[in-house]
Amino acid sequence: MDQNHATGPGADKAVRPRRRDRQARPCRPTFEGRAAGRPGPVLVADLGATYLRVALAWDGELGPVTRCHTTELAIDPSLGVTPGIVDVMREVLLGVAHSSIRGSGTHVEPLAIGLGVPAAVDTVGSVHQALEIGVPAGTVVRDAIRAAFGVPVAVDNDANLAALGEHRRGAGRGTRNFILLTLGTNIGMGAMVEEQIFRGATGGAGEAGMLLVPAETIGSPDVPGDGRLVDAGRLGVGISRAPEGYAWIEELVGGGALARAAEGWSTPPAAAGSHASSSARKRPSARVFEQAASGDMRASELVDRAIEGWALTIANLVAVLDPDAIALSGGLVGDIAPFLDQLRRRVTELSRVAPRIVVAELGPRAGLYGAEIAAVRLAAELRTDQGAA
Numbered sequence: 044m045d046q047n048h049a050t051g052p053g054a055d056k057a058v059r060p061r062r063r064d065r066q067a068r069p070c071r072p073t074f075e076g077r078a079a080g081r082p083g084p085v086l087v088a089d090l091g092a093t094y095l096r097v098a099l100a101w102d103g104e105l106g107p108v109t110r111c112h113t114t115e116l117a118i119d120p121s122l123g124v125t126p127g128i129v130d131v132m133r134e135v136l137l138g139v140a141h142s143s144i145r146g147s148g149t150h151v152e153p154l155a156i157g158l159g160v161p162a163a164v165d166t167v168g169s170v171h172q173a174l175e176i177g178v179p180a181g182t183v184v185r186d187a188i189r190a191a192f193g194v195p196v197a198v199d200n201d202a203n204l205a206a207l208g209e210h211r212r213g214a215g216r217g218t219r220n221f222i223l224l225t226l227g228t229n230i231g232m233g234a235m236v237e238e239q240i241f242r243g244a245t246g247g248a249g250e251a252g253m254l255l256v257p258a259e260t261i262g263s264p265d266v267p268g269d270g271r272l273v274d275a276g277r278l279g280v281g282i283s284r285a286p287e288g289y290a291w292i293e294e295l296v297g298g299g300a301l302a303r304a305a306e307g308w309s310t311p312p313a314a315a316g317s318h319a320s321s322s323a324r325k326r327p328s329a330r331v332f333e334q335a336a337s338g339d340m341r342a343s344e345l346v347d348r349a350i351e352g353w354a355l356t357i358a359n360l361v362a363v364l365d366p367d368a369i370a371l372s373g374g375l376v377g378d379i380a381p382f383l384d385q386l387r388r389r390v391t392e393l394s395r396v397a398p399r400i401v402v403a404e405l406g407p408r409a410g411l412y413g414a415e416i417a418a419v420r421l422a423a424e425l426r427t428d429q430g431a432a
Contacts, residue, residue, distance in 0.1 A: 084139070086132055086153040086192075087414040089201055090160050092176050095128060096407075097135050099153075100415040103212065105408060109135055113176055124177035125187040132156070132192070155194050155422040157414030158184070159201035163247035168198035171245050195425050197417040202249055203240045204413030205405075206233025209370055212412050213404035218367035222360055223403060224251060227373035230293040230356065234364060241364075251356055252293030258283060270294075278355075279304065279348045296352030298375050302327040304345055332378040349379075350386050357386075357400070358393035365396070372403035 084099040084106075095116060098108045109131065116127025139151045160178055163171035168185040170178055178184060182198075189196040206215075206223040215221035219238050225231040230252030234241040242248050258273035261280070270284040273294075281300050283290035294300055305327035334342035357369060371379075379386070383400070391397040405412055 083152050083154040085415045085418045086135065086156045087411045087418065088128060088132065088156075088158045089204075089410045089414065090124070090128065090158065090176075090178070091201070092161065095124075095131060096411065097128075097131050098411055099135060099139060100411070103412075103415070105411055105415070108408070108411070109138075116177070118177050121179070122183060122187050123173075123179045125179075125184050127177075128158070128184070129188060129191045132188075153192060153194055155418035156188055156192060156196045157204070157416075157418030158188065158196065158198045159204040159410045159414050160184070160198060161201050163245055164198055164200045164203075164242075165246045166242070168196065170198070171247065195418065195422045197414070197421040199240070199414075199417055200233070200242070200246060200249075201410050202231045202233035203242060204233070204411075204417060205372070205409040206235055206413065207240055207416055208409040208412030208414075209372070209403050209405055210235045210238070211416055213409060214370035214401045215368060220364065220366045222364065222366045222369045222398075223409070224357065224360070224369055224371055225373040226298065226353065226371060226375040226379075228299040229297045231373075232360070234360075234366070236364065251360060252291060252297060253285075254292045254356060254359055255285060255289040256292050256295070256352075256355070257288065258285075258290035258295075260287065277348065278352050279345075292352055292356055296349045296356075298328050298373070301331065301345065301349055301375075304348075305331045305342075328375060329378045332375075332382070336381045346382060350382060350389055354386055354389035354393055357390045357398075361390070361394045361396070361398055366398050368399040368401060370401050370403040372406070372409065376402055 084101050086097070087100055087105075088095060088097045091113065093113060094110050095113050096108050096110045099106045111131055113124065116124040117130055118124050119126050136151045136153070160170065160174070162174050162178055165171065167182070169182045170180050170184065173180040185196050185198045202223070202225065205225070206221065209215045209223050210218065210221045215223070215235065218235070221235040223233045232249040232251035234249055256275055256278060258275040260271045261274045262272040264270060264272050264282045270282045271287075272280065273283045273290050274280050275290050275295050278292070278295040281290060281295045281304075283294045285291045285294065331342045331345050335346040360366070360369070383402070387397070387400050390400060403409065
């Protein structure tokens with residue numbers, strides 16, 4: 044979820060990658076501190092395919108974020124990248140302990156820990172299926188972090204935690220039924236149903252990008268074994284690995300699919316000034332939206348395809364979940380502002396009752412806020428259980 048980077052005092056702090064021996068020294072964060080005497084912080088983390096991001100939160104306020112490359116985390120054959128996660132978490136706590144505001148040598152103990160991972164996770168923090176980035180199946184990650192710090196650890200799917208964060212602290216405030224739809228390289232979703240995370244039987248609910256649409260096979264891609272070349276009518280031509288006769292909708296209108304389509308014809312403006320140079324450096328999908336907003340016909344056709352696919356996705360979600368609101372997040376959201384009204388109109392045409400469609404407020408930090416909420420809830424539940432015992 045490393046997209047829509049925030050700026051300003053609270054922005055993520057990029058850290059130089061560690062050596063690729065996977066045992067290099069952990070990232071060394073900085074933290075500006077809080078006043079002493081407040082309750083212990085919650086340690087929150089978001090593990091993605093590219094980055095691990097770790098921060099501390101007090102009373103719903105998120106501190107600066109330490110970011111490390113996932114491929115540079117220390118790894119263990121049985122624990123995966125868990126030792127690397129623990130290393131970075133300890134360094135974040137050490138940074139607080141050495142803060143000039145808190146005073147050198149101050150011991151900082153987290154109240155609880157929350158972690159988001161890009162995997163299906165059940166209600167007790169058990170990962171349904173191992174991930175290639177080094178996340179073992181089962182409760183291995185949760186148990187190892189809990190053993191390292193001796194505090195409650197909440198582990199959940201990253202999209203679920205992002206939806207939880209937006210629901211409580213962002214664009215979903217005041218709703219009971221809420222969807223966070225992520226429009227990035229792929230299409231993802233987290234949903235709150237009656238103010239609770241909707242996760243399904245195995246924790247795998249929310250794969251909105253895998254909604255099937257009819258598509259006719261028309262050939263093979265240039266790279267053998269890379270799926271089938273399909274034609275999905277109004278949703279365009281793309282490469283699909285879905286069952287024969289269909290394509291997953293993110294294969295047609297996800298950011299990756301749009302970028303591939305754009306690279307076939309989209310030409311950056313001639314380098315005639317700083318604006319042209321800036322446009323030329325943008326990723327292909329961003330250039331397409333910019334060119335469409337300027338009236339380019341070919342770009343407008345591709346944007347219309349994207350709007351149609353996203354509206355179809357939203358209409359299907361509305362038919363099943365009937366949300367109060369849907370918030371859009373992800374790497375494409377900053378590009379589509381001129382076309383939001385077009386998207387809203389098309390959703391209204393396709394839906395029995397169209398929900399409120401807004402832009403998410405928390406950006407890439409939504410999952411960290413959600414991790415804090417989940418960790419605090421877990422700690423409270425355990426205290427209640429202990430009191431009743």
